[in-house]
Amino acid sequence: MSDIITFGEIMLRLSPPNYQRVIQASSFNATYGGAEANVATSLAQFGLETDYVTKLPKNFLGDAAFNELRRYGVGVSSIVRGGGRLGIYFAERGASQRGSTVLYDRYGSAFQQSAAETWNWEKIFAGARWFHFTGITPALGKNVAQACLDACTTARKMGLTVSCDLNFRSKLWSQEQARQTMTELCHYVDVCIANEEDAYSVFGIQTDQKALLSGKLDLDAYKQTAKKLHERFGFHKVAITLRRSFSASDNNWSALLLDEEGLYHSREYSIHIVDRIGGGDAFGAGLLYGLLKGMHGRDALEFGVAAGCLKQTIDGDFNLSTVAEIQKLAHGDASGRVQR
Amino acid sequence: MSDIITFGEIMLRLSPPNYQRVIQASSFNATYGGAEANVATSLAQFGLETDYVTKLPKNFLGDAAFNELRRYGVGVSSIVRGGGRLGIYFAERGASQRGSTVLYDRYGSAFQQSAAETWNWEKIFAGARWFHFTGITPALGKNVAQACLDACTTARKMGLTVSCDLNFRSKLWSQEQARQTMTELCHYVDVCIANEEDAYSVFGIQTDQKALLSGKLDLDAYKQTAKKLHERFGFHKVAITLRRSFSASDNNWSALLLDEEGLYHSREYSIHIVDRIGGGDAFGAGLLYGLLKGMHGRDALEFGVAAGCLKQTIDGDFNLSTVAEIQKLAHGDASGRVQR
Amino acid sequence: MSDIITFGEIMLRLSPPNYQRVIQASSFNATYGGAEANVATSLAQFGLETDYVTKLPKNFLGDAAFNELRRYGVGVSSIVRGGGRLGIYFAERGASQRGSTVLYDRYGSAFQQSAAETWNWEKIFAGARWFHFTGITPALGKNVAQACLDACTTARKMGLTVSCDLNFRSKLWSQEQARQTMTELCHYVDVCIANEEDAYSVFGIQTDQKALLSGKLDLDAYKQTAKKLHERFGFHKVAITLRRSFSASDNNWSALLLDEEGLYHSREYSIHIVDRIGGGDAFGAGLLYGLLKGMHGRDALEFGVAAGCLKQTIDGDFNLSTVAEIQKLAHGDASGRVQR
């Protein structure tokens, strides 16, 4: 019986060491991750009871992914084992002007091939307070989208709060497909997380382009995007992540939150990046943690942004930071001094 | 324009370092291989002009596999690039009583999805003397089996010698499917390579079980198997590899050859194994090299067995031995002294 | 609520890569282990509900050890966190005539410093069927020995079966200390595991030395040792592991079991060793698994010996073999053939 249920795929991630490209690599570092699994792991690291719902193949790769979730404290009792592959993704770390590249190799994965009725949501949600998914899950196929919809309706029925990170992936579906499916799902969503590209690609909500091109953030434009999302779907809370990518090595990172009480913009961090994959997921988890713990929106936002910042200084998809470390950063110590 | 054309898949091979199991691995060594690609690479290493015919995806994994063939001198001008994944296989190295385990992850590969008419065999075979494939290629699907048959009929028409290693894989097709397809293909085959399990699984030719259970080889039983294969299909030459597996670390290894002139059994090597995958392919390549170079059958057999032996002392699928090293072993120096 | 409760320390294990000695090493492979933790991990791998009882420091090393148990499915809800270090041990892998060397660096560990009353055994044992510890635990100090005795008396009171692996370590205590403490504890033990050195060092029960010096096993001598142990303490079952060490690379390995019905000697395996540490623990876990699953003593013994054999082909303390793999070996397939 967990507080939070997360639903999605988890993949083997293969990355060449250091800054090598795949065509020069003679080995890969192996970790595990995926947008929703990253959120679940963060929440478990933070000490919340969280269950991950997915399907994994019955082979040693499925075992390894299963164990990795368990290792970091994620509940695995709702994971179904069965046919299909373990999805894989290859990630080349970029540097400076060379962007990171990601190659998804998830065709035919056990999760992608899972039937809509694989999971018993009423049983899974018993005793839980929150359900989280991202736009990647329904993008994987009609079966999975249906399972997602079943989860949403059951969650609503059972009184769970539902959160969704739009996470549009153009390689998985078209904007039209996304809009249709996500529009339906978003009727059940209480807390929506997005960036300006998601807002545009999924819902056609355009953030004023001047904001993107100018050197500094045009916060008003982003606030408009948040408000439009709120108005369109009645989300209780809308969070927008703001990444300014100067290069693959240096990004600025902040977020804003529109909630029932107001609209806040967090501190902005200048990050010298170790691994930016999972930064948005760490933000989402941090925000959810704050909200679940009853923090004020402003504080939950700062906690989320600090969590997302720290993630990007850590190798792998998972944010292996502690609540104390995140709080310390959120409260202002970004000096990176040695802790001894 | 190459002497020898080989047709099959090439996969990314991922192996945990040392003797780690996949569930404890935090990295994988990355090499490339596949039964037919292993043969092609050996032949190129031996200095023969050889072309590999396959289909690879248009992404950095496809590039990496392409480059690896090129690196070792295999001709790549007949490789088609296009949709689908790069097949992957995971190989855990065993030791002592723990056998090596292999997990194929080739579902939806570009090669597996390739249309039968992908290749223009007349053009590919122009000027060539020999065509080689293995039973894995037709097992990948009807489309590929058809391409294989087209290759065989064209090869026959154009006067190429055709060789085939039966290589039965129960995870790819049933014995019935194998029998039907391989029976048709074998009508075009001049040189057949097999072990006793292949002979039984594909053609129902049983090697006297006493031979398998007794401590020493019952050569007569294997000779019968070779003769039956010869009689059934009219193969000009039949080679049978004989592996006695005492443990994952220690195997005995020899082979016999039935040709137009007689039936020979090679020396038997006691191998302390580094990596046994590709041993049979290295044997096949060695035998073909000997035959193409006009060696007497007895010598070609010894060259093949020594090649297969050395491969098993080398990491990865490919036999990165030189002709000189193999000749030295085939002529009797197995002392493993330092070369300085 | 678990079936089996295990009690002991878990340490960080640092091993130079490959066959390096510590004085030439520039890195260490980091795993986690300890006699009782190894048993717990095996049992969890086999699918049993098992809880590990220990104390770990509140720092990232304690977290890492905690996570490693969780990763392999061991229950961690009875682990107490608090002051002291994480115990460490350094293990140099030997080869041929050079034996492996182990340097314990557990002085001042959180577990060693834990007060006897740290754990509430009644609560921990609620619903459990079995309690397991080894002679290392009481050797760590009077406080820990007292906790062990409390656990034993509580287990007896609550009807749990108690098993103990004598595991004498001369660096931790003297033979006299061991005899006094273990004599008291053994009154609560139902299943005793030992080798002939333990029997002698702890209880002065000498196995006829001719057996040790002769090339082959003098089983009768070992049987006498088992019987004497049985008679002295009334153990229901006594298991004796028999290792014949030809070199650091090659050992023979078997065991015998005396139970209510008879006395059996298992198959003997000739092992080409990858990592022998934890072999005895894997045997213990395998035996316990068999007994808990209601196997006949003879079968439980064979399962345990096969488990111990496979462990020694795997890097690290833990036996990451599956029940199916062990059963396959126990039923006779030691050929180490590739599984594909």
Place this chain on the structure above:
Amino acid sequence: MSDIITFGEIMLRLSPPNYQRVIQASSFNATYGGAEANVATSLAQFGLETDYVTKLPKNFLGDAAFNELRRYGVGVSSIVRGGGRLGIYFAERGASQRGSTVLYDRYGSAFQQSAAETWNWEKIFAGARWFHFTGITPALGKNVAQACLDACTTARKMGLTVSCDLNFRSKLWSQEQARQTMTELCHYVDVCIANEEDAYSVFGIQTDQKALLSGKLDLDAYKQTAKKLHERFGFHKVAITLRRSFSASDNNWSALLLDEEGLYHSREYSIHIVDRIGGGDAFGAGLLYGLLKGMHGRDALEFGVAAGCLKQTIDGDFNLSTVAEIQKLAHGDASGRVQR
């Protein structure tokens, strides 16, 4: 039959991992490279037919260098094998205020010892359009300088365009030796690549020192240098690379080109450096690619500079970037966003 012929040495490059210094290293990463080989590899990566002309020893190091060229698609049919060593260079990666250091260990290399008449230039140039070399090649000895001169005269005679990167190396020859030899060779050169140090060291053409000391580029001074080079030798095109080195970690990077139509200065990139070795070679290859593909000088320059920039974000001597990646950067997207 290749479009472009490049002539020079290729060495084994040994670099300690990460930021280690050689005196603390217990391993070296092994790659292969050299100024001209780096150009050839880039051109092959871009899809041009290119042949590398060199001499390599007949041992496994020579084989490895040969294979590495082949791996990345460089033509190897004009490589001669024979006596001497494989040249080696050791490269310590610098960081911040600690510059990278390079130790050449090429004494007695097969290439350095090769006789002037080793290659048949008429045969090598048959069908080719372009010949490229750098100032390192003639600096290796009179024999090699003579071969280079033979190549130049033959190229001129056969109508090939000739390009040269001055690449002055003070450890290989004196300024006087360089001036004498390069003056003779440059009479055959159509496209000259240099930086301001080369211009001064080889030809005594001084770039106004104010430009070097001031915080910003004094482009006029560099333009004068380009014009003087053009006037002195009648080069059709002169390219000057402009590196502003703030530290070993951060450089600014641009170039200017003087051609028949005008004088252009490229965009300037602020690079957070992964490995700066080979940046100039990647620029040269990019420029040549642009010119061979018939781009306008301005575009060829931008392509070259972007290529040089991306190289410096990649480990090893070779620029393993694709034409598409370089074009994307040259056309303005330097944000380093994740490609997914």
Place this chain on the structure above:
Amino acid sequence: MSDIITFGEIMLRLSPPNYQRVIQASSFNATYGGAEANVATSLAQFGLETDYVTKLPKNFLGDAAFNELRRYGVGVSSIVRGGGRLGIYFAERGASQRGSTVLYDRYGSAFQQSAAETWNWEKIFAGARWFHFTGITPALGKNVAQACLDACTTARKMGLTVSCDLNFRSKLWSQEQARQTMTELCHYVDVCIANEEDAYSVFGIQTDQKALLSGKLDLDAYKQTAKKLHERFGFHKVAITLRRSFSASDNNWSALLLDEEGLYHSREYSIHIVDRIGGGDAFGAGLLYGLLKGMHGRDALEFGVAAGCLKQTIDGDFNLSTVAEIQKLAHGDASGRVQR
């Protein structure tokens, strides 16, 4: 017979590779270090005769630490071998907003347990000119503090110059304990090195807080701190290191020196950090080198700061830079150009 004697602990340092956190690490890089050992190693690298005084256990870890000192030229003839552990410390490298973290695991080390009378200072100091220690040594226990005091009084008596780096570590002792012990020791100290935190924590000398918070250095405040230290204890020279930590990746670094002739502030370096541990020790060693070589205070200061800067671009505790490299940087070339 050495010029300089240094006294303190040396520990095994274990760091996860790259930017991994300990809880995700499967290996550790192993080096050796400690504040005083780092100074000794630098001095030996600079060519001075230096002896390290410590106690190491009689096991392979003690051997390894002993060898590492010897490797870099430190005299080891005054090292005593005996009981206790080798101290260990775990260091996680931080990045950007995530600070590095250090976990000391030195409880029960041989050095910490050494009796005050372990060393014969008269014999050790025979012929020496200088004695150096840091505030960490007396913090390890009363026995060690007593040994330190004995060393100081003997050094004074024998005419050695004594230097001390305050190096306050709050995990080792309280401010009160430090003040009492260091006040006594500092009466024997000629050259004092500190940063503003040490000055405050040990002696309650507060540096004006505006200086710390403002973007730029308030040098006057630091100068006051130096003067107060000088006045309180009569130090002949006081050096204050000034680190401005923008993030774990980027620091500014300078120092000031108050000596008999005046008060100087060095150049300030903007460092992109590879490994900041040992930067202060490298500064101390550089300063001592300058003073021992008779440099003017201003030059000794610049040498020390440049040494400290270069250290932070090198992995591990030790500053493996040469005098020539440091001089080059101190004299102004911070461009990080390739040395070839």
Place this chain on the structure above:
Amino acid sequence: MSDIITFGEIMLRLSPPNYQRVIQASSFNATYGGAEANVATSLAQFGLETDYVTKLPKNFLGDAAFNELRRYGVGVSSIVRGGGRLGIYFAERGASQRGSTVLYDRYGSAFQQSAAETWNWEKIFAGARWFHFTGITPALGKNVAQACLDACTTARKMGLTVSCDLNFRSKLWSQEQARQTMTELCHYVDVCIANEEDAYSVFGIQTDQKALLSGKLDLDAYKQTAKKLHERFGFHKVAITLRRSFSASDNNWSALLLDEEGLYHSREYSIHIVDRIGGGDAFGAGLLYGLLKGMHGRDALEFGVAAGCLKQTIDGDFNLSTVAEIQKLAHGDASGRVQR
């Protein structure tokens, strides 16, 4: 002032990891070694005062080799630094039927180019008891051979015992050259170490070939060889190492010694080899240690053979075993049990 002086080259040794071949390697493990340096290091490990005499280049490779000697306690005060390269050798580890291969790359090394008068032998030998060299040193050139002869005559004059390991290397000189030079040098040699190939190649002393081909050792033949060596040159002691190479993985290893009192054959060890390079050097060092410590010839021989055996279980050229470990093996415990 050392007891033993050793004279020879020390090289950087580069080995691909595990069982990789050089043509597949993307990294090399870096160690340092050479026949005479290996002896010196062993002797220093055993606690003897030993100085190594060689010449090393003034660059970071020379520094690294210098430091490595110092690390293991070898005296370095007689090492001259100057022009030329550091010699390198590449070593591929073999396995089973694939022998290890060694590629020497020592052309133009500082040692090889050193003038005969580089060293002042009278000064070097002052206070020493023993001088050791091997046949590799004079094989490097006339200059080095002359230095060796100077050393021998000075040693004789100053009363040092002289030992020599014949160590014939056919890649360095012809049998004729070796015979001429070694005949002259051996007049000064008291203790000669050889194997049967050295005896034949250098001095034409043939060991009865039946001995080599038969399965078991024909000791009498080897004894004849020892006696002939003794008679020809008047060596006080002659040691012959006997290696029976079944494969690259498995060798038998023993030695015999002819001294003033008799002729002894040691125990024979069956070694499962980790790294056989340096086995003979470790034997020589063990024998010398025994003789220097005044052991009986029989015991010195057993110590040497056990030392050589243990070396072959350790990675790298150096025998990092302790006297205690060697004594334990020499006295009969070859079981390879875990030391804990």
